[in-house]
Amino acid sequence: MMNANMLDHLIRDIKEKGWSFRENILTPHDMSLITSFFEHHRGEFVPAQVGKGLARQRREDVRGDHTFWIDPLNPPEEFRKILDMLGEIRTSLNREIFLGAQEYECHLAYYPEGSFYKKHIDRFENDSSRVLSFVFYLHPEWKDGDGGELVLYAEKEIAVRPFPGSLIVFLSDGLPHEVKAGTFERRSFTGWMHSKIIY
Ligand code: OGA
Ligand code: MN
Numbered sequence: 001m002m003n004a005n006m007l008d009h010l011i012r013d014i015k016e017k018g019w020s021f022r023e024n025i026l027t028p029h030d031m032s033l034i035t036s037f038f039e040h041h042r043g044e045f046v047p048a049q050v051g052k053g054l055a056r057q058r059r060e061d062v063r064g065d066h067t068f069w070i071d072p073l074n075p076p077e078e079f080r081k082i083l084d085m086l087g088e089i090r091t092s093l094n095r096e097i098f099l100g101a102q103e104y105e106c107h108l109a110y111y112p113e114g115s116f117y118k119k120h121i122d123r124f125e126n127d128s129s130r131v132l133s134f135v136f137y138l139h140p141e142w143k144d145g146d147g148g149e150l151v152l153y154a155e156k157e158i159a160v161r162p163f164p165g166s167l168i169v170f171l172s173d174g175l176p177h178e179v180k181a182g183t184f185e186r187r188s189f190t191g192w193m194h195s196k197i198i199y
């Protein structure tokens with residue numbers, strides 16, 4: 001369950017500016033469960049690609065992360081709390097702003113030290129079904145100077161500091177953003193809500 005106050009803030013932010021950043025969403029216990037899962041599956045992560053369908057390709061000059069996809073319909077136990085929270089966010093946003101979110105796709109990701117994801121938007125040109133993007137940050141530590149910020153190109157430029165256990169959500173439609181290179185292994189659980197059935 002998400003704290004009702006946090007959920008209210010999140011919904012208000014989305015209504016007002018299209019994004020919301022909340023710290024301390026995950027407890028150290030939640031983080032350690034997921035970290036064990038992460039370490040256990042480290043060898044199964046694959047270099048992420050860009051584009052869709054036949055145009056998919058690895059472009060390290062565009063993004064350098066490695067990902068491990070999670071099936072949200074049959075999730076490992078460690079992800080239950082995150083997926084429950086996303087369910088609450090989805091219900092509220094569907095009610096409050098008619099987001100129309102139905103299903104999710106999600107993956108764990110790590111960015112090796114020095115890697116980045118250049119400025120992009122999360123919607124594909126030929127598929128507009130992504131409606132909400134979400135990222136939970138899972139690395140054990142982060143401090144100013146470590147890099148790895150998520151820069152949102154909203155009305156003004158906002159550098160989101162990826163504190164462990166924090167969550168950023170934003171409307172996938174037309175908010176360009178970029179992941180800066182960092183001096184640490186940057187870890188996240190990232191995904192998108194879709195306005196259509198995808199599984
Ligand atoms: C993405 C992305 C942001 C982040 O995976 O599309 O923009 O902060 N991630 O990891
Ligand atoms: Mn993105």
